[in-house]
Amino acid sequence: MKRALPIEKTNIILDQHAAAPLYRQLYERLRAQILAGQLEMGVRLPSTRVLASELGVSRNTTALAYELLLLEGYIESRVGDGTRVARLQSSLLRQAGKSVKKPSRQPGVKSPLAQRGQALLDAERTGDIYSEQATSGTNPFRVGQPDVTHFPYELWARLVAKQARQALPDVASYQHAQGYLPLRAAIATHIGITRGVQCTPEQLILTSGSQGALDLVARTLLDPGQSAWVEDPGYMGARGALLAAEARLIPVPVDEQGLNVEAGRQLSSSARLVIVTPSHQFPSAVTMSLGRRLELLEWSRAAQSWIIEDDYDSEYRFSGRPLQALQGLDNSERVIYIGTFSKVLFPSLRLGYLVVPPALLPGLNAVRRLIDVHPPLLEQLALTDFIVEGHFARYLRKMRAMYLERRNTLITALTQELGGLLEITTPEAGMHLVAWLPQDMSGEYIIKQTTQQGLPILSLSTYSLRPLQRDALVLGFATSTPKELQTGVQKLARALRGRS
Structure with a gap:
């Protein structure tokens, strides 16, 4: 034997x-x-x-x-x-x-990819589970996607058509790398009122969604091998942008107050930058406390490091007064603020923006011109009208109420079906929540069990670079109706109770 x-x-x-x-x-x-x-x-x-x-x-x-x-x-x-x-x-x-x-590597034959290209390919492969689950129409708990079925497409089409007829001929030549100035002015007014962001239109750079913003910042501010803090668990797209810049990722733990700044100091006190989601941490859904925000700002000032504030879905806040954006609290001009319309309107509208300190504008604009000059203009023209004419604010109010109903439906269903097993957190904002598993239960194992039964959901450990002491389920609620969410929870309950 x-x-x-x-x-x-x-x-x-x-x-x-x-x-x-x-x-x-x-x-x-x-x-x-x-x-x-x-x-x-x-x-x-x-x-x-x-x-x-x-x-x-x-x-x-x-x-x-x-x-x-x-x-x-x-x-x-x-x-x-x-x-x-x-x-x-x-x-x-x-x-x-x-x-x-x-x-096989034949003698004298070079690899077709650079090291950074191979690193990104490997990262994309590990993220396949996220992509499939996020886009699967059979998953009632899709994460990171808004409901696109209620967007006013006919109104949008009229705005696009009007701009194509009337304005586009006058702006058909190359435009400023930062994007359409009237749109930047409309955004600056909106985020100044709703998020307390202090900026002028000249500080905004329009990008291809938040991912384009992250990539532009990482390319411009990081040298190969420099350290960058990332939230752990955290957003895979942020890690990808840093890997493309050949940065050294420093996973910093997240707790109930958000990013643990002291832990970051101990891991790499002189990191070049940090990417954070303070308003609604992705994926844990916690809001960074005011104390942690001030601590992070003080670290960046002392270390002369940059804070990248990804405010990806702060438009959807359901209760309480939102804490002011980090950028609005910053007196040292160390914060770069990122916003996006992809999560708020519809994902294929690849429009986001950066609010940057004036000292960084020349460098970011230079890099931007070499990447893609500027974003497509027609969508910028239509979005300007959509905001200025009040359609944006009305749409936000409608969707905020809808998402609140769906959040409450999901919490009620989870409590009724799995309240004795899962510890459910109630998020104050966003489009997903976290349901904590018992200490001794493996998230990966549960995900495998549910996937086998046609319910491809995600666990918190999917987004983590380090082993977690306790895992959780990450459940989106934006794309499903209340009835679909209730049915999904019943299916989830059967999968959990049937585990061996």
Whole structure:
């Protein structure tokens, strides 16, 4: 009888700072070794407990990796016989191995991608689960998407057509890199009133959504290898922009008050910049306390570092008086404010904006001109009318009331169906909430169970670079009707109660 394989022979190294969760890294490494023949058919693998001890990870991590391998037929598990590499047919093994083999590097042939390009490709692969779940029409709890079914498309079409006939011929030549000035003026007025942002239209730069804003800032302010704080758990798009700039990511924990500034200081006191979502942290949904905001501002002033404030969905606040934007509290001109219309109106309207300190304008404009000169103009013209004529404010009021009803419906349904199992937080703003799992329950395992039953939801650990002491479900409520949310919760309850 073959003995269990000593873990040293697998040469497995897991990266706590990689974008991929640890269980996924372990699964991919074991799968690759099985397909390559490094782990021979029939060989007995260590138990999940032993493997976890050897790798220095939680047992949930090894159990999830084994579960995926078992489901796909790469390993077998029998009572009294442990876990062994499955006896795959050699032809199937060779065929499967082709799909996971890295392209061979012939002598003298360069890789087609730069290191940053490969890093972004790897990050995108680990984010596939997010993309599929976020866009899946079968998921009642889609995260990060607004309801686009109630947008006044006929009104928008009339505004676009009017501008195409009347104004576009006069502005058909190249425009200023910062974007259409009347739109910048309308935005400056709006965020000055609603968010306390202190700026002039000349400080605004229009971008291709918030992602374009993050990319522009990262390109302009970061040198390769410089440190940047990121919220952990946090927004994958922010990490992607930093990876594209070849920054060194410093995952800083988030607690009930938001980003833990003291923890950030201990990890990297002189980081070049930090990206935060203080109004409605993504994905934990907490609001950064005033004390933490002032602490973060003081750190940036002392360290001469930049704060990137991503205010992605602050328009949808349901209760309480919103805390003033960080930018409005900043007396040292260290905050760069980001807003977007993609989350508020509809995602394919790729329009966002930056509010930047005057000292940064020349550099950002220079980089902007080399990237894409300026955003398409026709949508800027139509959006200007949409705001100035009052349609924007009316639409916000309508959708805010609708999202509030859906949030309350989801909370009520979760409380009735799963109140004894999940700890549900009530977000004061935004389009999603967090439902905390019991301390000993694995989020990854629950996600796998629900996905198998046609309910592809997300866990908090999906967005985390470090292992979490406690996981949670991240549940969007903006895209589904109250009835769809109630049905989704019933399906979720069946999946959770049926777990083995």
